[in-house]
Amino acid sequence: MTVGRREWIVRWALAAAVAGLLMACHGSDATNAHVANLDFSVQDMNGKTVRLADFKGHPILINFWATWCPPCKAEIPWFVDLAAKYRDRGFVVVGVSVDDAPDAIRKFAAEYHVDYPMLVGNGHDDLIAAYEAQMVVPVSWLIRPDGTILTKAEGIHPKEWFESQIQAMLPPSY
Numbered sequence: 001m002t003v004g005r006r007e008w009i010v011r012w013a014l015a016a017a018v019a020g021l022l023m024a025c026h027g028s029d030a031t032n033a034h035v036a037n038l039d040f041s042v043q044d045m046n047g048k049t050v051r052l053a054d055f056k057g058h059p060i061l062i063n064f065w066a067t068w069c070p071p072c073k074a075e076i077p078w079f080v081d082l083a084a085k086y087r088d089r090g091f092v093v094v095g096v097s098v099d100d101a102p103d104a105i106r107k108f109a110a111e112y113h114v115d116y117p118m119l120v121g122n123g124h125d126d127l128i129a130a131y132e133a134q135m136v137v138p139v140s141w142l143i144r145p146d147g148t149i150l151t152k153a154e155g156i157h158p159k160e161w162f163e164s165q166i167q168a169m170l171p172p173s174y
Contacts, residue, residue: 036060036143040127042096042119045105050094050117058090059169060143061162064121064133067100067108071156072138076112078159082166083116089170090145096121098133144169 038052052062063079065072076095083093093116097105102120109118121128132152133139140157142150142165150169153161 034149035147036062036141036149037130038143038147040124040130042121042124042127043102045097045102045109045118045120047102050119052094055092055094056147057145058092059086059145059166060141061091061093061166062096062131062141062143063093064096064098064128064131064137064139066098066137067104069137073112075138075140075156075159075162076114078162079116080112080114082159082162086166086170089173091166091170092116094119096127096131096133098122098128098137142166142169145171 038056040053041049041051044050061079061082063072063075065076079093079095083091095114095116095118097108097118098121100108100120100122105118105120108114121133125134128134131139131141136154138154138156140153140162142153144150150165153165
């Protein structure tokens with residue numbers, strides 16, 4: 001059976017479309033080889049300078065959020081719990097408020113009993129752009145101890161989903 005030129009083009013286009021859909025569906029796998037940019041120094045809510053690079057060697061969850069964001073308010077208590085649960089295994093949570101002033105972040109942190117670093121992202125457009133948090137919050141990045149990105153999560157996800165991702169990054173317990 002011979003395939004005409006038109007049929008060949010249609011088959012090729014269909015194969016390319018299917019390949020594109022498969023890549024889009026598995027987009028988070030593509031981030032596995034990418035190294036997170038931890039070359040940022042940002043003030044926390046108390047004015048202390050925090051260097052993201054200081055967390056390299058630890059499994060990290062960097063969460064971009066805002067005080068006015070209902071899904072952020074739902075997730076943050078989960079992050080407080082998960083940070084406490086896995087702290088002894090080196091797990092670190094870092095919150096970055098995208099547009100709040102330090103006093104608003106301190107008030108929020110007190111209300112939600114946040115005991116992990118809360119950074120002031122306002123004025124750090126480079127950091128917010130690097131972590132693709134300009135348009136949507138919450139945005140969370142899970143970064144392995146070697147600095148490679150496990151995954152990016154836009155919007156709210158269940159606590160169980162975050163816990164399974166964290167467990168995948170943790171070193172084995174002895």
